[in-house]
Amino acid sequence: MKKLLKIAKLELGILFFSPIAWLIFIIFLVQTGVTFTELLYAQETQQQLGRPISVLTKVLFAGEKGILAVIQKNLYLYIPLLSMGLFSRELSSGSFKLLLSSPVTVFQIVLGKYLSLMVYCLLLVVVLSSFIITGMFSIENLDIPFILGGILGIYLLMCAYSAVGLFMSSLTSYQVVAAMSTLAILALLNFIGQVGQSYDLIRDITYWFSISGRTDNFINGLLSTKDLIYFLLVILLFLGLTILRFKNQRQSKSTNRKSIEYTSLIIIVVALGYISSLPLWNFYLDSTRFNDRTLTQNSQDLIAKIIEPVEITTYVNAIHSSAGYGSPKNRIKDLNSFETYRRFLPDLKMNYIVYYDTLVQYNDTTKTLSELVKKAVSVHKFDFEKMLTPKQIKEKVNLIPEQNRLVRFVKIGDRQTPLRMFDDFIVYPKEAEITTAIKRIMYQPVTVAVLTNNGERQLNSYSDADYQVIMNSTNTRGSLINSGFEVLTIDASSIETKNPEIVMISDPKNKYSDIEINSINSYIKEGGNIIIAGEPGRSAYLNPILETIGVSFDSGSLLQETENYELDLVQAKFTSSSENIGLKFHDQAIVAFPSSMPVIVKDTMDFNVIPILNTDPSESWVKYGEFDLKTEKISFNPKEDKLILASVAIALERKVRDKQQRIVIIGDADFMSNVEMNRNSPQTVNSSFAIRLFKWLSNGEYPVDVSRPKAIDKVIKLNRNQIQWIKASYMAFLPLLIGSVGAGFLLNRKRK
Structure with a gap:
């Protein structure tokens, strides 16, 4: 030495x-x-x-x-x-x-x-x-x-x-x-x-x-x-x-x-x-x-309860634009994206199945399927002999609901659920999505039943007024189906037979029948959780339901006079009481309502009423009667109009037998529409607000909480x-x- x-x-x-x-x-x-x-x-x-x-x-x-x-x-x-x-x-x-x-x-x-x-x-x-x-x-x-x-x-x-x-x-x-x-x-x-x-x-x-x-x-x-x-x-x-x-x-x-x-x-x-x-x-x-490089305690606790083998199978369509993420050249990076889970699940099995099939969307009609496959094999170095044909993949699994794009299935024992890639800058599923997938298998998703047959907003349409982005979009990270919920459509008369955890009624264009109203009221009376969103001019279709719980929609329309936006774009702010139900945002956070009406509380009955969003009392008023902002010049008239603080969204809560019932009433159905999910100006929190509402309605079950303490070295x-x-x-x-x-x-x- x-x-x-x-x-x-x-x-x-x-x-x-x-x-x-x-x-x-x-x-x-x-x-x-x-x-x-x-x-x-x-x-x-x-x-x-x-x-x-x-x-x-x-x-x-x-x-x-x-x-x-x-x-x-x-x-x-x-x-x-x-x-x-x-x-x-x-x-x-x-x-x-x-x-x-x-x-x-x-x-x-x-x-x-x-x-x-x-x-x-x-x-x-x-x-x-x-x-x-x-x-x-x-x-x-x-x-x-x-x-x-x-x-x-x-x-x-x-x-x-x-x-x-x-x-x-x-x-x-x-x-x-x-x-x-x-x-x-x-x-x-x-x-x-x-x-x-x-x-x-x-x-x-x-x-x-x-x-x-x-x-x-x-x-x-x-x-x-x-x-x-x-x-x-x-x-x-x-x-x-x-x-x-x-x-x-x-x-x-x-x-x-x-x-x-x-x-x-x-x-x-x-x-x-x-x-x-x-x-x-x-x-x-x-x-x-704060152990930022480790799974949160909620994820660890959930994984600790797994007693059966866990397997993740990745299905890669060779001709889809997402194929590169599942290619052999990217395999190490792909495996490393699950490294934090492999620490707690060392026996986690990762499988890769490559196939080729026609694309559900964005299909290239200028080339044959054979030509597309040959190009994919050349670019991504797939082994053609090991690739499954369209017939073989259909016999194994139905990937049409996933648009024949790259998707994983997490399997625990004999139960499985999809785990998707997303169309954003991150692309890969993160802890929130992976833990949610595991929880869906172990404890089942929360069912959200959306009423149809009376002109309500649609779940499977990308038109401006509909709800596919936030409710049912497979490639949107923050959609409900990727946050632990199962979204389905039902008619009002079949609520009892489906027995969903949450019911949603959004802007019916037609009047509900007596049978349908009785079915909805019965669900509410039994303690069911529900969210009801209406539109100005159609409040009469929902007030017969709302009046049974001591609430109604005003017949007028809310207007807000701002410098850069239309009068009917109401920029509502959160109340202090909204924090009590998990709706804590930054001080300047707003939710945009393109057309809305006040929510009026008449008789609270045995409900605890929680105001969520209010208008700015220095800029907002209610306009009654018919009017057209495109053809009429309308402004606030102090002689005829009165500035008010109005509630645009409220929550109701009560105990029904041994169950905590939760209800949300919103005076606008556009707040979670496809077009609002993509709004750039003004900066809003509509998407986060919608997801947190469903978290509250599901009693905190989903989305899974993977939040961490805020940094203190700032x-x-x-x-x-x-x-x-x-x-x-x-x-x-x-x-x-x-x-x-x-x-x-x-x-x-x-x-x-």
């Missing part, structure tokens, strides 16, 4: 007797300092402008632009310059032969030199750690464990790069060649993960070898044994190769025996790496403050001048100080 430490000390001295070590240290300091202070300055600007600030610890240290992320991308530029002379220098001068003949082992020589690099890398870690102190003075509630986890990842990456550089330095007597060779190997290790991704066995091996992105989890708050062991094995591999090389120089061995030794070492390392990467042997530590304590002083310290004062120390050290060495 003493000899090993002596070699390390000697090598470290040689390293600092050259200007390279000092220059790298200074450049590293300046680069990280500039990155940190510029990000801090940008966030302070946002803070001054009153704009929302993201989680500052992650912005400054992780993500794509944080200092740890930047260092991860640029580290390959530093290490080859440090390691290039470790052996090349002695091989060039011939002194290495003398070293081999001295009373030290090859093991001690290699580890001693490597230890010197580890110590130097620790000095770079000290630079990174200085930003923790800077951050503590700059940011309220800095998440220190999160940063330490990221720094650990960077240090492991430095050590892995150093091991590669050490080995490449042992192969040549030219330092420049050693540096370039190290760069080449590092480039290979970063690129190799893209090799052979279309083939299962090759994919697993090349992906394990890939060093690209290995530090991402550390930097972003997730430490795993899989990544930790990877770095240790890479270090072991290249140190082992270096030791074998020099041992073979000392001993006379055949080429075959040398090849066997090298091959055996590589196979052992790869085998250990593969075993350690299996979900069963993988352990994690979430270093974020305040910058420094002003711009103070940030500029910090920047000057990292760009000038500290580099000059270190440069002076280095220059004095080198000059003193030169005199000796």
Whole structure:
């Protein structure tokens, strides 16, 4: 051990007797300092402008632009310059032969030199750690464990790069060649993960070898044994190769025996790496403050109750635009999207079935099905022999309701439910959707029955006034069917036979018959949950139902005078009491009602009445009689009209036997229409409002709550001048100080 430490000390001295070590240290300091202070300055600007600030610890240290992320991308530029002379220098001068003949082992020589690099890398870690102190003075509630986890990842990456550089330095007597060779190997290790991704066995091996992105989890708050062991094995591999090389120089061995030794070492390392990467042997530590990289407790509790095998089967239509997500080349990324669940379900089985069939929508009529399949096979590298034909896939599963696009089915035991991809920027299902799918299987969905046959809003139509986007759209993340609900249509007279958990009545165009009214009233009397939405001019169709619970719709229309919008676009605001039923939004949140009428409470009976949304009393009034905003010029007339605060939405609650009954009455049926779900101006919360209403009506069953505590590191304590002083310290004062120390050290060495 003493000899090993002596070699390390000697090598470290040689390293600092050259200007390279000092220059790298200074450049590293300046680069990280500039990155940190510029990000801090940008966030302070946002803070001054009153704009929302993201989680500052992650912005400054992780993500794509944080200092740890930047260092991860640029580290390959530093290490080859440090390691290039470790052996090349002695091989060039011939002194290495003398070293081999001295009373030290090859093991001690290699580890001693490597230890010197580890110590130097620790000095770079000290630079990174200085930003923790800077951050503590700059940011309220800095998440220190999160940063330490990221720094650990960077240090492991430095050590892995150093091991590669050490080995490449042992192969040549030219330092420049050693540096370039190290760069080449590092480039290979970063690129190799893209090799052979279309083939299962090759994919697993090349992906394990890939060093690209290995530090991402550390930097972003997730430490795993899989990544930790990877770095240790890479270090072991290249140190082992270096030791074998020099041992073979000392001993006379055949080429075959040398090849066997090298091959055996590589196979052992790869085998250990593969075993350690299996979900069963993988352990994690979430270093974020609120365990952001781990499933929420609700999801964990639900998974803990699973006693049957869990299986996820992905059906990939080769000719659909979504096929790329299920292609062999994307298989690793696709599997990683379920990594947080595989931690708690290590036996989770993932299956992929590729088929081809005509598209339900957006069909390309210019090409035959055969031509489309040939193109898909060529582009995505599917195995045509293993693809199911249209007939075979129809015998296996009916994917017409899923539009023959990529869809998964989560199966627990003999029960299954679809898990979809979505047409948004995220595309993949996240925790909310995956946990919801699991809960649907284990506890069944909540049934929402929407009344039809009297001209009510439709569920399977994308016309402006209908409800498909929010209720029944398979490729919309926030739709009810993707949030744990089962949506069906029934006529009013069959409510009793279906016995749904929630009934919805939305803007009937015709009068309900006595039989239908009795059926609805009977459902309400028995404690059924219901949401009723009407439209101005048609209140007479719903008032016979509402009057039985002491409520009615006003016969007039609400108007609101604003600068940029039509008079009948009412921008209602939430009441303070709405928070009591889970409708808490930001202070400026509004719900847009394109045409609405007041909800009048006549006799509360035994209901607890909760106002949800009110109009602005300084801008709103009720207009009676018929009028046409397109042809008439209408404005508020103080002599005839009266500004009022009107309720546009109310909730009713009471106890019926052992059941808590919940009712929502809304004076507008357009608030959750397809066109309102896509409104850009004004900014509204219509979609979230609609979903939260159904959450309340379902007694909180769905959507599944996967919310997390709000970030607390969102305040910058420094002003711009103070940030500029910090920047000057990292760009000038500290580099000059270190440069002076280095220059004095080198000059003193030169005199000796």
